[in-house]
Amino acid sequence: IHDKIPVVLGMETKEEHLRRRVERYEAFWYLNRYCNDGGVVLIVDPRTYYLDPPAFQNVSTMKRLREMTPDAQRDWLRARGIKYVLMPMDFVRESSALADLTPIFHAWRTDPAHFRLLQAMHLPRLRGEGLETVEIYEVRSD
Numbered sequence: 001i002h003d004k005i006p007v008v009l010g011m012e013t014k015e016e017h018l019r020r021r022v023e024r025y026e027a028f029w030y031l032n033r034y035c036n037d038g039g040v041v042l043i044v045d046p047r048t049y050y051l052d053p054p055a056f057q058n059v060s061t062m063k064r065l066r067e068m069t070p071d072a073q074r075d076w077l078r079a080r081g082i083k084y085v086l087m088p089m090d091f092v093r094e095s096s097a098l099a100d101l102t103p104i105f106h107a108w109r110t111d112p113a114h115f116r117l118l119q120a121m122h123l124p125r126l127r128g129e130g131l132e133t134v135e136i137y138e139v140r141s142d
Helices: 002-008 014-021 025-034 059-067 070-079 089-094 099-109
Strands: 040-042 082-088 115-124 131-139
Touching (some): 025 131, 059 099, 082 089, 099 115, 099 131
Antiparallel strands (some): 082 131
């Protein structure tokens, strides 16, 4: 609780505190600010409670996308109201539980006809050295 004292005393804003303490918080902030229009966000990060827009965060279901054609994947996304995709690329690659999603995300990142890059971020790793790449995409409608 001691780390929250600066916020309680007004020495630091809630946003500053969260940016300093929560990995990828800047991406959550961006989605809340610019993508909170009713569209669902596909997210692999388990901390969906930082999001204001609705989130889809079922990794085992997402892994089934590997077996689908690109058109079927886009139909699947649209059928669930998924309008945005949060891609924390380093987090996905470095996680044994999520690494299976790397080819799907790579395919989407290289398909500008169906996925439009909204924001690319290079965020400091809070539990390590260097920067983490996080990208936010919009699923294009027909």
